[in-house]
Amino acid sequence: MTVALAGVEDTREYGQSLARLLRAGDLVVLTGPLGAGKTVLVQGIGAGLGVRGDITSPTFVIARVHRADPARGGRVPLVHVDAYRLGAVPDPRAEVDDLDLDATVDDAVTVVEWGEGLVEQLVDAYLEVRIDRRDDESRVVDLVAHGGDWPARLAAFPTVAAR
Secondary structure, rough: EEEEOOHHHHHHHHHHOOOOOOOOOEEEEEEEEEEEEHHHHOOOOOOHOOOOEEEOOOOOOOEEEEEEEHHHOOOEEEEEEEHHHHHHHHHHHHHHHHHHHOOOOOOEEEEEEEEOOOHHHHHHEEEEEEEEOOOOEEEEEEEEOOOOHHHHHHHHHOOOHOO
């Protein structure tokens, strides 16, 4: 499923809509170039999940856990990972193993920026979100289902969620 988004706010709103599809145990792998809007999309997902704290890129800490906030209607925690720096080591999969993400993946929504080829083994099925930014600051988001019930969930996702 491919959607065109006009800009940053639309990307955040789209993430918020996307959060309605997500549940504990889901893995979302974000791909796209620097500045495409991956963290902005995660901010929207966090808002949609009703988690605590500001969502910023976890590039230097690699992973952040955002707890569900009942006051915001929070229903599931968000684990936000940035695997960008992991690609610079000889065996980045070993570093992913060291993060112990499999310990939290069943209890939270785990979103991994730059995770392609590194984290898919954590679960049997996952959602890949490809984001690309055009010269006019608009974005193109492509949702790709990888196994499980993702095809059915995506079929029920309204494409009108983005303006």
